[in-house]
Amino acid sequence: MTALVIHGSEGRMGRRLMALAEEHGFELLGGIDQDTELSVVESLLSRADLVIDFSLPAGLDALLIALEGRGLPLVSGTTGLSPAQHAALERYSDEAAVLWASNMSRGIVVLRALVEEAARRLPEWDAELVEVHHRRKVDAPSGTALTLAEGLVAARGEGQIERGRRGQGARRPASVGIQSLRGGSVVGEHRVSFFHDGEQVHLSHVAESRDQFVRGALCAGRWLMGREPGIYAIEETVD
Structure with a gap:
């Protein structure tokens, strides 16, 4: 079972991911938000197989720093990113499989x-x-x-x-x-x-609800597991 950590767990999407992850076959280790202590972040990421991120641009910056060197697959639906932040995702994709999409539906x-x-x-x-x-x-x-x-x-x-x-x-x-x-x-x-x-x-x-975005993100995460490092598109996950 894939061990999952949700980044942005106190947001609207994060709360729905926390609620639905286990019924979609994931082992939910826990959530991270801007107030999570660093020791907790380190503990969760050390045990994770996959991270799903729905946060704010500044939060994604902090997450990428915490992920550096871990090689954990990352699904991100955080929007409003600058060109520099997209470039940071590209750099992380040198060591891990990364899927970013503005919409997971x-x-x-x-x-x-x-x-x-x-x-x-x-x-x-x-x-x-x-x-x-x-x-x-x-x-x-x-x-x-x-x-x-x-x-x-x-x-x-x-x-x-x-x-x-x-x-x-x-x-x-x-x-x-x-x-x-x-x-x-x-x-x-x-x-x-x-x-x-x-x-x-x-x-x-x-x-009509956020649940279709949640399902899309979880399906994307499952699809991403075992992939080679690189940037992937949501279109690749749809048959």
Whole structure:
């Protein structure tokens, strides 16, 4: 049985991972958050086979320092990372298998594929994205929205992402706008729209609970076990 440690265990995702890990076949050793004593962190990591991280960017920095030299497989869903933090994940992947994803949902994996296919087939259509999350989400746009927009631009081979529409002036050709809404207890909604003269195409995903993200993260962790060091993508875990 895989011995699992949850990093960010006091967050919304962390609490659900703590609640569901054992019923998905993991041995839950415990959780780590920003207030966990260093001796406890050392003890947990020394016995772990796998770490799943859903925290904040600063928390991931501390985790990567603690993991250095251990070679423990790492699944991370922490968003809002800087280029330097993504580079730090890359460096850790020299010694361990690492899977980072802005969204662990299988539905989002399929949505991304559909969005990229639509972008290729509708190259002259205007593309816009709207994402909605609960009032306490700290990053905007969401990591998932950025992943979808980046995939869309890459599929077309041109374009630029605009975070919000403001001011005056016509829409720039090939731009992809992202609008972020925050309120209530919304778990997550993403809608990608393609507009042309006289017609529209809309592709969307609505998360009704966090449990599908938990299942995706746990499945990704199970898939990652035994893999060679390197960076892996969530798409690789979906049949």
